[in-house]
Amino acid sequence: MSAAVGILIWAKQAGLIANLRSHLDALQQQGGFRLSRSLYFEALATAGEHE
Numbered sequence: 001m002s003a004a005v006g007i008l009i010w011a012k013q014a015g016l017i018a019n020l021r022s023h024l025d026a027l028q029q030q031g032g033f034r035l036s037r038s039l040y041f042e043a044l045a046t047a048g049e050h051e
Contacts, residue, residue: 004033005043012047020047 004027012020024040027033035043044050 009043009047020044020049
């Protein structure tokens with residue numbers, strides 16, 4: 001797992017961000033950050049955000 005994704009998961013678990021999905025989407029769309037589909041969904045599952 002990438003460090004940036006790990007930090008976002010930590011922030012979600014600490015209550016610093018409301019949801020992880022919007023932040024992952026922003027990283028990809030605005031920041032040009034590339035995440036595999038499996039990492040994206042693994043991060044959401046780890047943060048408790050299931051489809």
